[in-house]
Amino acid sequence: MSNPIQEKIVHGEKLFPFAAYEFTPAFPPELFTAHWHSDYEIIYMQKGAVTFGINGISYPLSAHQALMVNPYQIHYSVSANTSDFSFTSIVFGNSLVFPSTESRIYTRYIHPSAREYIRFFPVLTQETASGMDSLKSIEKICLLDKSRPLCYEMEIQILLLSVFCNLLRANAYDMEIREDFHTLSYVQELLYLLRKNFAEDIKLEALAQNMNISYEHLCRSFKKVVGKSPKKFLNDLRFQHAVYLMKTSEHQAIAEIAESCGFSDMSYFAKCFRQKTGKTPSEYRNHMAGE
Amino acid sequence: MSNPIQEKIVHGEKLFPFAAYEFTPAFPPELFTAHWHSDYEIIYMQKGAVTFGINGISYPLSAHQALMVNPYQIHYSVSANTSDFSFTSIVFGNSLVFPSTESRIYTRYIHPSAREYIRFFPVLTQETASGMDSLKSIEKICLLDKSRPLCYEMEIQILLLSVFCNLLRANAYDMEIREDFHTLSYVQELLYLLRKNFAEDIKLEALAQNMNISYEHLCRSFKKVVGKSPKKFLNDLRFQHAVYLMKTSEHQAIAEIAESCGFSDMSYFAKCFRQKTGKTPSEYRNHMAGE
Structure with a gap:
């Protein structure tokens, strides 16, 4: 078991900045305390239901849905809504999604204005095609991190890029700045x-x-x-x-x-x-x- | 038309180091003169047949086959074997395949020994599953570079990673050092x-x-x-x-x-x-x- 307080500070290792953390009733979501970082994070609900908060707004998540947490957003769990549940929190260094902050992928899509990162809409459900495709990729990422076959790092990078590509093409992001x-x-x-x-x-x-x-x-x-x-x-x-x-x-x-x-x-x-x-x-x- | 002699020196632009060059009888393969670089290159035969050389060895390529050129290998075209032909040469900066030379993807898979890069086998055909999958990805890359839809850069990166992942998993690379x-x-x-x-x-x-x-x-x-x-x-x-x-x-x-x-x-x-x-x-x- 990793330290629940420190866990969010180091995401994987420098050579492969990716980590997946699993939460179950034995390692309850109360331990998922408020934090923020400059990386994107994806929370995938494996089973049951848990309510999360992002910057003060609550998002109830049920099985096979995911929450996109954007850079610098304060996020935490609020309550478990079923007695049995499990969710995986995926955190990854931005270098897995864009080669550098000089790259075209970064300047054109991720950080298109000087002011802020692309902020994806929080909840991914199976109701849209882009949501469905993204959720499939996210589920695969969770499985890959468990079995870790040869080249799983490349496949995880491919799947993370696919999620970003999907959501960008579906305009699943917020152009307005709603936060103070x-x-x-x-x-x-x-x-x-x-x-x-x-x-x-x-x-x-x-x-x-x-x-x-x-x-x-x-x-x-x-x-x-x-x-x-x-x-x-x-x-x-x-x-x-x-x-x-x-x-x-x-x-x-x-x-x-x-x-x-x-x-x-x-x-x-x-x-x-x-x-x-x-x-x-x-x-x-x-x-x-x-x- | 880009300069046939200089073309190999700048691959795309710094922000997105990727370029695809098309060769047809109007821009004949004799212009594909011997050169080498530290990037990987993939030559995809769209139609007809052309023989290429890598480090002095000839590889006849027919339609829907591809040639993997590894870093530092001297490569060139030898002769056109059909009067009508077209092939696309894809060259890309290594940063599209691994985030940095410090990354695990690089140190574990691309450059596993201090001595040399992973050297893939040269010819990709549809006879193996990994060849077939890789050829599909390569064909998609050629099409994407022509239509350039939103986020095509991300998709190209995804497809390049897929080719590498495929070939690595299929052990389609040479462990022996055959060159002087x-x-x-x-x-x-x-x-x-x-x-x-x-x-x-x-x-x-x-x-x-x-x-x-x-x-x-x-x-x-x-x-x-x-x-x-x-x-x-x-x-x-x-x-x-x-x-x-x-x-x-x-x-x-x-x-x-x-x-x-x-x-x-x-x-x-x-x-x-x-x-x-x-x-x-x-x-x-x-x-x-x-x-």
């Missing part, structure tokens, strides 16, 4: 800082002051785009990381784990734990070990 | 110098001396790999360029054209012309204008 880039930019900054420094003692008021906006305004904007307040986001992130460490670092003391995740107060950590799992941290760990 | 790289390297150097400086007064003996080999040895090696002596190659190249200029620079005097192609002696130029076309240069020009 100014608000988005400081929410992105705060999100980046929280994800990077969650283990430390973070003073939200001081961060707002550094960013030159009022704390209230920052909180309101953050909640609007991310779906929860910065405080709750930070707390959830710390909790998720603690759970991750309790699963993977069997010999680390619980107090040590709590501290390494930014919980300075052990009783507060225990309270959070009981609220979310109905168990104390030790009960939870024993329960995990017994599974 | 030492001999090839100075033939390549001489070829490069002749193509670059054909308009100037070239002393072949002096070039051999500069390269530190005997003139006789150089001529023998050159003829073995290119199919004709350096002297004949140079003469043919000059003649072709003169014909090209006579077709495209209508107002340039014949003596001026002869000189700009490296013919210092007008009467020698006229003699060459009569030998090859049965006409004097002026008769040839009038004949061209009347067509």
Whole structure:
């Protein structure tokens, strides 16, 4: 299991910048916390139904549908809508879709204006021919990454290019700018800082002051785009990381784990734990070990 | 019509390094003179039959077959085997097949050893499944370059990747090194110098001396790999360029054209012309204008 918080930072390896992450109830979508990056991402719903959020707007996704996440968009899961589900998140370096930012494919199609990337419409369904073709390609990508036959890297590149080619030809992208880039930019900054420094003692008021906006305004904007307040986001992130460490670092003391995740107060950590799992941290760990 | 001598130097444009050149009896394969480059090239026989040479070995190609030319291989046409024919030569920058020389696709498949590029077997026929699939992709590439629909660049990239993927999976490449790289390297150097400086007064003996080999040895090696002596190659190249200029620079005097192609002696130029076309240069020009 990869680290749910760090996973989004490195997509595959430098030599082949591609990664597919699978989420199931055992690795629940609550771990798919709000983040953003300069790459495109495609979320493919294998079975069941989950609601995702992009820049504050909810998109319920059912089986065999996909969500296109454009560069710099803040995206996260909101809730699982069926008890059983699985989805795959595909993230890839832009070099797999265009050779360089100097290339004609990039300048003509991906980044046609100086201002912004081509922003595809979010939901791909089987209702249109381009959606159907794209979904077929995306499903193949997920399978290829599992079986990894000879030259699967080339085939994945071919399929990613096909998806882009399909959607561009079907005009499945938005020419209008609907987002408030100014608000988005400081929410992105705060999100980046929280994800990077969650283990430390973070003073939200001081961060707002550094960013030159009022704390209230920052909180309101953050909640609007991310779906929860910065405080709750930070707390959830710390909790998720603690759970991750309790699963993977069997010999680390619980107090040590709590501290390494930014919980300075052990009783507060225990309270959070009981609220979310109905168990104390030790009960939870024993329960995990017994599974 | 592009310049038959220079055409191989720039393949498309930097932003989309891809070019397809068509050859017919009106733009005959004699103009497809020996050259080499670090890119892969694919020659697709649309109709009729033409024999090509690669590093001194002849490959007769019939309709709907293709020739894979690997990086650094010296390639040229030998003769047309039918009176009517057409073939398309596809040349593309390597960046269309692998994102960079750092990428996994490059290091794992294209350049697996430090010594050399993957060298595909030369002739693609419809007799194998991989040949058939590759030929279909190559034919589509030729058509796409003519119609150039939206995103045709992406589709061409997809098809080129498919050809490589197909051939790699079918093991349609040679693991053994059959060439004498030492001999090839100075033939390549001489070829490069002749193509670059054909308009100037070239002393072949002096070039051999500069390269530190005997003139006789150089001529023998050159003829073995290119199919004709350096002297004949140079003469043919000059003649072709003169014909090209006579077709495209209508107002340039014949003596001026002869000189700009490296013919210092007008009467020698006229003699060459009569030998090859049965006409004097002026008769040839009038004949061209009347067509």
